[in-house]
Amino acid sequence: GQNIDQPTEMTATEGAIVQINCTYQTSGFNGLFWYQQHAGEAPTFLSYNVLDGLEEKGRFSSFLSRSKGYSYLLLKELQMKDSASYLCAVRDDEFTGGGNKLTFGTGTQLKVEL
Amino acid sequence: DAGVTQSPTHLIKTRGQQVTLRCSPKSGHDTVSWYQQALGQGPQFIFQYYEEEERQRGNFPDRFSGHQFPNYSSELNVNALLLGDSALYLCASSPGVPSYEQYFGPGTRLTVT
Numbered sequence: 677g678q679n680i681d682q683p684t685e686m687t688a689t690e691g692a693i694v695q696i697n698c699t700y701q702t703s704g705f706n707g708l709f710w711y712q713q714h715a716g717e718a719p720t721f722l723s724y725n726v727l728d729g730l731e732e733k734g735r736f737s738s739f740l741s742r743s744k745g746y747s748y749l750l751l752k753e754l755q756m757k758d759s760a761s762y763l764c765a766v767r768d769d770e771f772t773g774g775g776n777k778l779t780f781g782t783g784t785q786l787k788v789e790l
Numbered sequence: 791d792a793g794v795t796q797s798p799t800h801l802i803k804t805r806g807q808q809v810t811l812r813c814s815p816k817s818g819h820d821t822v823s824w825y826q827q828a829l830g831q832g833p834q835f836i837f838q839y840y841e842e843e844e845r846q847r848g849n850f851p852d853r854f855s856g857h858q859f860p861n862y863s864s865e866l867n868v869n870a871l872l873l874g875d876s877a878l879y880l881c882a883s884s885p886g887v888p889s890y891e892q893y894f895g896p897g898t899r900l901t902v903t
Contacts, residue, residue: 680832707890718794718880718894719833726890763832767890776823776884776892777846780832 678702680781682764687787688754696749696784698764709778710738710749711763719763723749751786759788792817794883794895802901803871811866811898815883822864823892824856825880833880839864868900876902 679701688694700708707726711719725731725740725747737750751758761783768777795814803809815822821840825833835848839858858864862883868875881895 709890709892711894718896720894721892724890765832776821776882777835777838777848778823778825778833778882778892779835780825782830782832 678766678768678779680764680766680779682762682781682784684782685785685787687789690754690756690788690790692754693750693752694754694786696751696762696764696786698747698749698781700745700747700764700766700781702745702766702768702779704768705742705766707767708738708740708747709765709767710736710747711765711780713761713763713783715761722762754788756788756790759786761785794881794893796879796881796895796898798898799896800899800901802903804903805871805873807871808867808869809871809900811868811879811881811900812863813866813881813883813895814863815881816893819883819885819891819893820862821884822858822862823882823884824864824866825882825894826850826875827878827880827897829877836866871902873902876900 682698710722713719723738730739735752740747763783764781765778823838824836827833837847842858853869855867878897880897884892
């Protein structure tokens with residue numbers, strides 16, 4: 677089985693940097709994903725890590741340490757529109773069919789204030 | 791290029807009834823996964839369809855069943871609805887080969903009264 681933990685809520689100031697942490701304990705691992713979800717909308721893909729290290733994509737970066745079962749999402753130059761839930765998800769290592777089953781954390785609700 | 795589409799957008803049903811939700815995957819995708827998202831929670835995996843067969847299943851009772859058609863579209867059926875089935879039901883599509891690509895549809899909001 678999979679267990680994924682992330683903080684429930686975070687608050688940050690517009691223009692600042694925020695780091696959202698995610699820890700996981702899984703029986704298998706084949707990639708960690710970060711999704712952004714605005715209220716009432718579908719999750720949208722932000723980043724994917726399968727190897728250790730940092731992946732940078734514009735204002736968003738994601739880091740993975742497989743040995744520690746740890747990832748973080750870094751958001752720079754925060755904007756009001758970044759207020760959303762950020763979901764950490766792990767893909768298990770079964771490659772049956774599509775092999776894309778994701779196990780999600782409960783999400784971190786980020787509030788960006790002026 | 792149309793993304794993942796789902797219908798209906800919203801649905802209200804009564805306990806004990808049955809419901810069918812529909813999903814059309816993104817063009818070029820042949821794998822469809824269904825997720826249930828309760829309010830304030832992350833999505834929970836229900837099952838995945840590939841080549842018209844259920845390939846993986848999460849911890850959901852047999853009341854939840856599905857189907858995939860030759861054009862890769864999919865249906866989720868829920869029988870004997872319970873109040874606890876009220877949630878946002880998300881469909882996600884991906885290419886058949888294991889890939890990090892997984893695109894979510896807008897979801898169907900199901901309310902059971």
